[in-house]
Amino acid sequence: MPVSIRDVAQRAGVSVGTVSNVLNRPGEVSAESADRVTRAIEELGYVRNDAARKLRAGVSTTVGFVVLDGQNPFYNDVVRGAEDEATRHGIAILYGNTDEDHRRERLYLDLFEEQQVRGLLIAPYGDVTPRLRRLKERGIAAVLVDRFSGDGRFSSVSVDSVAGGRLAVEHLIEGGRRRIAFVGGPFDIRQVNDRLAGARVAAENAGSHIDLEVVATAAMTVEEGVAAGTRIISRPRRDWPDALFAANDLLALGLLQSLVVDGRMLVPDDIAIIGFDDIAFAAAAAVPLSSIRQPSRMIGRTALRIVLEEAADPDSIARQTVFPPELVVRASTRPR
Amino acid sequence: MPVSIRDVAQRAGVSVGTVSNVLNRPGEVSAESADRVTRAIEELGYVRNDAARKLRAGVSTTVGFVVLDGQNPFYNDVVRGAEDEATRHGIAILYGNTDEDHRRERLYLDLFEEQQVRGLLIAPYGDVTPRLRRLKERGIAAVLVDRFSGDGRFSSVSVDSVAGGRLAVEHLIEGGRRRIAFVGGPFDIRQVNDRLAGARVAAENAGSHIDLEVVATAAMTVEEGVAAGTRIISRPRRDWPDALFAANDLLALGLLQSLVVDGRMLVPDDIAIIGFDDIAFAAAAAVPLSSIRQPSRMIGRTALRIVLEEAADPDSIARQTVFPPELVVRASTRPR
């Protein structure tokens, strides 16, 4: 038997309107009534029915977060940041992990629209702008996370991937590396392209003695990293690169695992490795991994803050928030 | 301008009742009406208002999942399993990470009660049974995840931690280890106790020549692992254990990092390490980590299935589902 606002009103000897006011605009209620109502709520263990509230007032207390790889600790950190900010506003997070699957991405967008979330944070996989546009028409704001909004129609919070790619490769070159392989994919993921573009800039700036090849992967997972690494060292030795820049840390960890020949670890003496994201496990790897750090919690917190602002003001202008990446040097890129 | 069921009805030239029937019991509607309605829905881009649905019908399409350590990949895997099962039922997951904080735990329970979730999956930190009991009275079923329900009042899905602890220590003893340290804590976490209990059983069964000491940690994180490891090797050498059983893989990874003396890795020759959970990163560690595997996705999937069943039938009897753990042997416990 659920307790409704009516029960509370009766017990406190006031009208339902007053109870609602105590809950929503405490200023307009006399101290005495407020007290009686508060006590009644306490005694009955009343909990607001969010569905009724949402229906009538149109305010939602959930925000959706659609993530493209739930197994990647980077996104967990981003979610954690968003959570922190959300709880501060009494908001709960609807979580969806698409695992780089268009069908799942669509599914979650549908589900979250039905739920009428207050706003949506999304690390998109496919091209979701048409869908997001429709959500916007229906009053659901969206903020892109970890990806720059192509057409500038939606706000985004991300790290400058091009700068990150550049930092990584500059660091490798400074360490005396000459034959660099970029390992990443698929290339319909925007960040992958950006990181590669940054790498190219660094290579070109350094001059023609720098080789930059691309080793494409089907996904950004540890397994794909292992596969890519195995492919690389199965080449004749003279064709080996002397440094690898992985599009994220999972790939880098996979690469690391595969770069062992006759029980000897090739990293960092023969081949250097640098990753991207600086997840917690990068530091705990076989050879502690150099990486490009993203301020992941900050990204989440900021994205949530922005989406709430936009939900409150539908006419707000989309803004792109870009954080700088940071080079974190560890053993995996020690110069020879 | 949101599209309501009334708009659809008008467009299709039927009553709202019929539209609702098309949505909820297609069998009772003529093919022709169904067709017209479906078309109208399509044309108007109608999306069901879940708040109204929930209010009237009392059915909820969300399930809450409260996790005690969102940074632990183990829980991500469990969530992923739950997600799989949830999407199959058109259900979205409200996600909350308590980070082993009682306040946050309570907060999420409140939030999810307000949301009137259909059910609740929880990897609890504090003693939440009184809270869960109240939720049950209000029609919200709860299933404990990764923890056995003490009083048997709630269903649970977990792995036999005692058996796991035993497997781990038996394996260490078989590998010739004699002085074993259990590293874990805090001890108000049930699993920690169980794993230690299992370890004790194995040690006692093996006879009095086996030493089992306990190294307590304040949390089960990589950092705490590093700290514990540092403490251990700062003892005089003759007081070192020759094997460590960590209560989870994060601790084990931390221990691993700290067990380097004068550039020499002590694992596995001087000290063996075995963890618990078998997270993906265990295999990618400095020395690939032996571990006790939990079928994490399966746990999530099963828990979600059970909570839905219990939500459908409030009189169902609580059941404890226990999966067996599995020993995964890698380099970190190689016998000398």
Next chain:
DNA sequence: GAAGTTTCCTGAATCGATTCAGGTTAAGTT
């Protein structure tokens, strides 16, 4: 062809919180 069944529909009542026009009371002003 009357009575009885099926098959489909309709549309008002309902869920519970919020909102707001209107009412009451007490205090303040002239």
Next chain:
DNA sequence: AACTTAACCTGAATCGATTCAGGAAACTTC
């Protein structure tokens, strides 16, 4: 004393989907 003003309250209407009693039409049965 008469009139304002302010401070609080009340309670019916409302949000949109679902439900269900009641009814129309088509079809059977004898």
